[in-house]
Ligand SMILES: CC(C)[C@H](C(=O)O)[C@@H](O)C(=O)O
């Protein structure tokens with residue numbers, strides 16, 4: 001009996017655990033990528049002991065892949081040598097780590113997964129505990145197969161109603177980020193629930209735990225239901241039974257209720273995610289780059305939304321528009337459906353799957369004085385390149401409509 005995070009840890013440990021307790025648990029998977037694996041390897045070498053279970057380690061090249069410069073190339077070389085030396089079986093290059101973790105079936109309801117990446121919270125969309133940790137802890141977990149946690153207190157976000165046309169799950173999450181603020185859920189578990197969440201696809205649900213990181217949360221969770229299990233069977237190739245845990249007689253530190261039918265399209269303004277404004281307040285602001293990508297909003301439905309808006313039109317002459325599908329699977333599906341052609345005909349640059357322009361390494365770096373409108377989750381200073389550039393966060397529909405005008409534009413007016 002307890003909150004969803006308490007239920008997940010209680011099941012794993014075989015005894016009831018409560019918020020505030022410090023526990024040591026076996027982790028199901030340990031994820032890291034090209035940006036965080038090098039320091040994990042360093043810690044691993046310092047410990048000098050063998051890997052506990054190779055099956056539980058999942059490694060990615062996604063943050064700067066294919067290598068955009070010599071340093072990234074040397075980095076990949078070093079990691080690949082390690083993968084071969086250790087004979088690690090789970091090595092991926094098919095897109096953003098979090099998306100591929102889910103697609104490839106590493107994420108099961110009830111699982112405990114740690115990742116050397118702050119958006120490892122994403123796995124909570126399928127009822128798994130996912131948390132980001134530092135590289136040293138990743139290296140230690142390779143050796144022990146375990147990790148310690150302080151069980152977090154929980155905030156419940158109850159969402160009801162249906163969104164109006166032109167308003168998407170991203171707008172709802174931006175609204176919540178504005179409501180909670182960037183330290184509004186520090187080290188908490190944020191449970192997203194209610195009829196609105198139940199009515200969303202897994203692809204849309206992912207946005208909420210993914211961006212729980214932006215409000216400081218240790219994890220973001222959605223209880224697994226029949227939508228989750230259908231996804232796991234049909235998309236991730238998993239077979240049940242699944243541990244679809246539910247909170248029971250739970251004690252929440254705070255319960256927030258939002259009627260989503262009252263919300264309009266939202267924009268998180270530079271340089272803080274919590275700086276969320278109704279689109280009317282920023283409409284008309286000139287933009288130099290539109291970036292549709294990342295683990296937050298580059299799934300099939302997002303690409304489809306953008307393609308439907310851009311079909312038969314041309315993006316603004318002075319705005320570059322970059323679309324980076326989150327994974328190869330999404331890219332190929334979009335290709336087969338003709339969406340990539342539609343986007344290219346409209347003047348978009350479609351890049352290889354991965355983190356792309358998200359952290360300013362390659363594929364869409366901003367110059368000083370430039371302003372980007374993107375479907376990402378973060379907009380702090382310097383995130384996409386020059387510290388003198390500005391980043392505004394929005395939904396795929398807002399991004400696509402704005403690509404046509406070169407200015408922040410309300411998707412309801414398209
Ligand atoms: C580079 C990596 C460690 C980082 C993270 O942990 O989140 C990145 O993925 C990000 O989104 O800022």
Ligand code: SF4
Pocket residue numbers: 063096097098117119294295296354355358359377
């Ligand atoms: S897409 Fe962006 S937010 Fe997601 S893991 Fe990559 S760099 Fe981080």
